[in-house]
Amino acid sequence: MSRIGKSPIALPKGVEVKITNGLVTVKGAKGELSQKVDTDITVAVEEGNVVLTRPTDQKRHKALHGLYRALIANMVVGVSEGYKTEQELVGVGYRAANKGQLLELSLGYSHNVTFELPKEIKVTTTTEKGQNPKVILECADKQLIGMVAAKIRSLRTPEPYKGKGIKFTGEVLRRKAGKSASKK
Numbered sequence: 177m178s179r180i181g182k183s184p185i186a187l188p189k190g191v192e193v194k195i196t197n198g199l200v201t202v203k204g205a206k207g208e209l210s211q212k213v214d215t216d217i218t219v220a221v222e223e224g225n226v227v228l229t230r231p232t233d234q235k236r237h238k239a240l241h242g243l244y245r246a247l248i249a250n251m252v253v254g255v256s257e258g259y260k261t262e263q264e265l266v267g268v269g270y271r272a273a274n275k276g277q278l279l280e281l282s283l284g285y286s287h288n289v290t291f292e293l294p295k296e297i298k299v300t301t302t303t304e305k306g307q308n309p310k311v312i313l314e315c316a317d318k319q320l321i322g323m324v325a326a327k328i329r330s331l332r333t334p335e336p337y338k339g340k341g342i343k344f345t346g347e348v349l350r351r352k353a354g355k356s357a358s359k360k
Contacts, residue, residue, distance in 0.1 A: 181241030184225035185249045188256045193226055193248075195219050200248055204255030206316040207296070211247050214240050219248070226252070254316040261325045262345035264308040266334065272301040272309045279311065283332040283342070291331070297324055310345065 187193060191204040200219055201210040213219055217240055218229050228245050230237040253259075265272055271282040279291040279299055293299055298314045311328065315321040325344070334341035336352040343349060 179242075181228055181230065181238070181245045183245070184222075184227045185245065185252055187221075187224050187226065187252060191252055191256050193221050193252075195221070200251075202248070202251040202255050204252075204316075206255050206258045209251045209255060209317055211244070211251060213244050213248075217241060217244050219244070250318040254318055258314055258316050259318050259321050260312065260314045261321055263311045263313075263325060263328060263342050264345055265311070265342055266308050267332075267340040270309060270332075270340075271303065272311050274299050274301050274311075279328070281311075281328075281331065284340075289331055291328060293324060294320060296320060311342075 188204075191202065194201045194203070198213050198215055199210055200213055201208065216231055216237055220227050220229075226248055228241060228248070230241040265281070265283070267284055269282065269284060273280045277293045277295060277297075277299070279293060279301070281289045281291065283289055293313075296315055296317060297320065300312045300314075301309065302312065303309045313321055313325055315324075329342045329344070332341045334343045334349050336350060337354050339349050339351065
């Protein structure tokens, strides 16, 4: 991880970084994010770049160096461009609809599943004829959007035989042949 930590983070136009008592706050067009940084790692803004340094070459310091560099880089990208994930609902009768921050999913259970999203996440659902329904999440926080997308996927994970369930767009599922493959 030490090689990752050594590279500086370039700040795009309109992104501000403020460092106070180990708390790094990044502000941009898409919002504001903050991250507490370990006291051993020093963070500084030099010539439009964020630079992180570590005191020694201990294994712990190397690991923290790379970790915090990656987290701050994700924050910079999040407040300037934002993150977006798309999920498909594969299955007959699977539907998705949203009303504000409430996501209502019909996933083949005897009841509909309602999922309340955090206020930081913007959700849209699309249903086109001949296509699987899609849930599109947008947010500035990479950790939060990843966690919410994983939670939505866990409501009905794709099964290996027909591929029914909630999957990420572009995700390749490992498929199994089933019973008919053994009869030859």
